[in-house]
Amino acid sequence: MLADTRPKLTIIEESLVKRYQSLLGLSFLSLSMMACEPNAPAEQTSQTEAVPAPVASISDGNITAERVLDADAEPGSWLAHGRTYGEQRYSPLNKIGKHNVNDLGLAWSFDVEEQKGLEASPIVVDGVMYTTTSWSAVYALDAKTGKQLWHYDPKVPKEYLRYLCCSPANRGVAVWKGKVYVGTINGHLVALDAKTGEVVWDVETTPGAPYSITGAPRVIKDKVIIGNGGAEMGVRGFITAYDVETGEQQWRFYTVPGNPANGFENPALEMAAKTWSGQWWKLGGGGTAWDSMAYDPELDLLYVGVGNGSPWNRNIRSPEGGDNLFLSSIVAVRPDTGEYVWHYQTTPADNFDYTATQHMILADIEMDGLKRKVIMQAPKNGFFYVLDRTNGEFLSAKPYVQVTWATHVDQETGRPVEDKSVTEFTERTQMVWPAPYGGHNWHPMAFNPNTGLVYIPAIEVPHFFNGRKEMDKKRIWNVGMNWVKPEETAETVLMNKKLTSGKMIAWDPAKQKAAWEVTYPTPGIGGMLTTAGDLVFHGVPQGKLMAYDASSGQQLWESYTQTGVVAPPISYEIDGEQYIAVMAGWGGMFSLTGGTVFGKDEGPGPNRVLVYKLGGKHQLPAAKALIKEAPKPPAQTGTPEQIAQGGALYDEFCQFCHGLHAVSGGVIPDLRHMDEQTHQSFIGIVYGGMLKDKGMAAFNDHLNVEEVQALHAYVIQRAIDTYGDERLF
Numbered sequence: 001m002l003a004d005t006r007p008k009l010t011i012i013e014e015s016l017v018k019r020y021q022s023l024l025g026l027s028f029l030s031l032s033m034m035a036c037e038p039n040a041p042a043e044q045t046s047q048t049e050a051v052p053a054p055v056a057s058i059s060d061g062n063i064t065a066e067r068v069l070d071a072d073a074e075p076g077s078w079l080a081h082g083r084t085y086g087e088q089r090y091s092p093l094n095k096i097g098k099h100n101v102n103d104l105g106l107a108w109s110f111d112v113e114e115q116k117g118l119e120a121s122p123i124v125v126d127g128v129m130y131t132t133t134s135w136s137a138v139y140a141l142d143a144k145t146g147k148q149l150w151h152y153d154p155k156v157p158k159e160y161l162r163y164l165c166c167s168p169a170n171r172g173v174a175v176w177k178g179k180v181y182v183g184t185i186n187g188h189l190v191a192l193d194a195k196t197g198e199v200v201w202d203v204e205t206t207p208g209a210p211y212s213i214t215g216a217p218r219v220i221k222d223k224v225i226i227g228n229g230g231a232e233m234g235v236r237g238f239i240t241a242y243d244v245e246t247g248e249q250q251w252r253f254y255t256v257p258g259n260p261a262n263g264f265e266n267p268a269l270e271m272a273a274k275t276w277s278g279q280w281w282k283l284g285g286g287g288t289a290w291d292s293m294a295y296d297p298e299l300d301l302l303y304v305g306v307g308n309g310s311p312w313n314r315n316i317r318s319p320e321g322g323d324n325l326f327l328s329s330i331v332a333v334r335p336d337t338g339e340y341v342w343h344y345q346t347t348p349a350d351n352f353d354y355t356a357t358q359h360m361i362l363a364d365i366e367m368d369g370l371k372r373k374v375i376m377q378a379p380k381n382g383f384f385y386v387l388d389r390t391n392g393e394f395l396s397a398k399p400y401v402q403v404t405w406a407t408h409v410d411q412e413t414g415r416p417v418e419d420k421s422v423t424e425f426t427e428r429t430q431m432v433w434p435a436p437y438g439g440h441n442w443h444p445m446a447f448n449p450n451t452g453l454v455y456i457p458a459i460e461v462p463h464f465f466n467g468r469k470e471m472d473k474k475r476i477w478n479v480g481m482n483w484v485k486p487e488e489t490a491e492t493v494l495m496n497k498k499l500t501s502g503k504m505i506a507w508d509p510a511k512q513k514a515a516w517e518v519t520y521p522t523p524g525i526g527g528m529l530t531t532a533g534d535l536v537f538h539g540v541p542q543g544k545l546m547a548y549d550a551s552s553g554q555q556l557w558e559s560y561t562q563t564g565v566v567a568p569p570i571s572y573e574i575d576g577e578q579y580i581a582v583m584a585g586w587g588g589m590f591s592l593t594g595g596t597v598f599g600k601d602e603g604p605g606p607n608r609v610l611v612y613k614l615g616g617k618h619q620l621p622a623a624k625a626l627i628k629e630a631p632k633p634p635a636q637t638g639t640p641e642q643i644a645q646g647g648a649l650y651d652e653f654c655q656f657c658h659g660l661h662a663v664s665g666g667v668i669p670d671l672r673h674m675d676e677q678t679h680q681s682f683i684g685i686v687y688g689g690m691l692k693d694k695g696m697a698a699f700n701d702h703l704n705v706e707e708v709q710a711l712h713a714y715v716i717q718r719a720i721d722t723y724g725d726e727r728l729f
């Protein structure tokens with residue numbers, strides 16, 4: 001079924017939308033979503049609720065193995081990243097149900113200091129919420145009132161931003177026996193005192209740049225486990241376990257083999273090396289485990305989602321072919337030792353950035369009359385997988401979005417059957433579905449054991465691939481691909497023609513088909529929560545949180561959030577009241593490159609924790625208008641050759657943060673809107689690092705002054721081409 005998610009527009013707004021539309025050549029729908037936000041109607045009445053007294057004492061954060069293993073005995077807590085080790089993101093709470101969800105209102109909100117997007121799943125235990133924001137900061141809040149208990153800022157070097165593919169996001173903490181664990185963008189794992197937020201220990205988990213951490217640690221059997229990212233920049237992936245008390249390293253599992261001349265760390269990597277060719281270790285190999293983990297305590301298996309190849313281009317990475325284990329795989333290891341047990345590779349010989357780092361769910365479901373212990377994943381490659389989690393046996397896989405790189409997954413071998421007419425794209429351009437964004441990315445799914453359905457925040461976006469013959473060592477984002485000219489790219493041409501969309505798919509894993517789905521005008525919808533109240537909650541980039549009937553897909557409730565919501569909601573209960581909480585803050589990959597889709601200007605609403613309850617009367621301050629005057633760009637003094645050179649350099653170095661074609665996705669400043677002073681300082685900023693403490697690193701190790709001048713000419717031209725004399729923004 002389709003839900004009409006279009007907001008109601010006033011006549012004035014419609015005229016503005018039409019002007020933007022004619023200026024930018026974008027579709028009505030996506031722009032109308034944008035334009036409605038500043039004037040969204042208030043959800044609640046004007047009454048202000050009396051603020052209850054803060055909790056008397058701060059929680060010890062005393063989460064233990066016993067408590068997590070018996071999480072259903074305290075359904076009012078959210079003790080682990082996906083609530084339980086099986087990561088179902090299902091809350092057994094049912095006081096909020098289909099009959100009364102329409103009475104949900106804000107109980108409280110909390111404005112965080114950091115403003116680059118929120119992706120975290122909070123942990124809630126004994127009345128305290130522990131959560132993270134961008135720049136790896138941590139908050140402890142009274143979960144009933146929103147009162148701040150402490151704030152930890154690791155003061156990460158902000159210029160590190162250039163090593164992150166997709167914003168300085170963080171997806172949450174782990175809490176265990178009085179300590180709170182956070183991974184930082186510059187590769188540290190920090191243990192904080194749960195009562196005070198003071199640092200207990202701090203270890204550097206990587207060799208440094210370009211490794212990064214955005215994922216949430218998990219704690220299993222007194223070991224805190226963390227992976228890392230960086231496969232777009234040439235690294236070798238691994239996960240590491242540390243002692244929860246001391247931070248001492250317990251084990252490390254590399255996800256791809258290193259140089260055979262140095263010997264292999266374990267027999268699994270010796271086996272994996274047989275699936276590689278050439279001198280892959282010189283390029284890193286990739287396979288970063290940057291997000292998903294799950295744990296089965298009965299089988300004592302830790303499941304790790306492994307990322308894409310580094311570089312993406314397999315002809316460069318492993319020129320004589322091979323599957324390149326354990327890229328794009330689910331790997332099961334022993335949590336005590338990191339010893340390999342089994343693996344299943346979703347995309348052999350990954351050539352497309354098809355990570356298998358997407359959320360994994362453990363469940364026991366009936367398939368063909370048999371109750372199976374399964375692990376389920378919708379990785380980037382577009383197929384929904386159901387595996388036997390005891391041994392990694394392939395059970396089934398079917399496409400949940402449009403897929404063109406493979407025709408199907410062979411039921412006998414469990415291997416995808418590639419369509420070579422699509423996947424051989426070296427030195428020619430080929431449209432492939434899904435894009436490197438994936439059919440599904442990090443935004444978590446949820447599984448409701450009552451409906452038997454998995455709710456997937458899905459992405460329908462293609463990409464134009466064009467493989468290089470060899471690496472260009474000058475690059476930072478270095479994946480062995482050419483960036484295709486603007487007029488040929490999927491992101492600009494197809495998205496604007498509305499051939500792409502976002503979807504919530506209610507997927508029946510036993511039947512391997514959608515029970516129902518809701519289609520949205522843009523991709524980028526947020527992570528999922530499902531509850532025993534037969535509800536599904538999730539947010540959208542257009543600044544709303546909604547609730548649906550988990551059985552039928554009927555929309556039941558929505559709330560304006562004043563900023564895009566990508567993080568997954570959670571639920572908890574205090575003093576008999578059920579709460580729905582979400583980290584609201586537009587961010588992540590679409591907020592960087594996707595400005596051409598979303599049309600967002602910078603400053604799309606403050607980043608906040610929003611917490612709802614039945615009858616909640618708290619009101620947000622009035623939303624800030626997005627529309628503002630853009631300064632007039634300076635006169636173009638660059639030559640056409642310089643502008644063209646600058647455009648090519650922009651695509652190599654700038655677009656991953658500042659957006660395709662210099663259109664910001666709303667989080668990083670839009671370069672078309674620079675003021676006079678910024679224009680005058682352009683070389684000092686880009687070459688000299690004047691704004692490195694705000695996240696804009698110096699690029700003098702990759703660009704010379706003439707190249708920076710060419711970049712400047714290109715950016716000025718983009719401002720002139722976009723706005724001319726209208727200067728509406």
Ligand code: CA
Pocket residue numbers: 231232307308353355
């Ligand atoms: Ca990647």
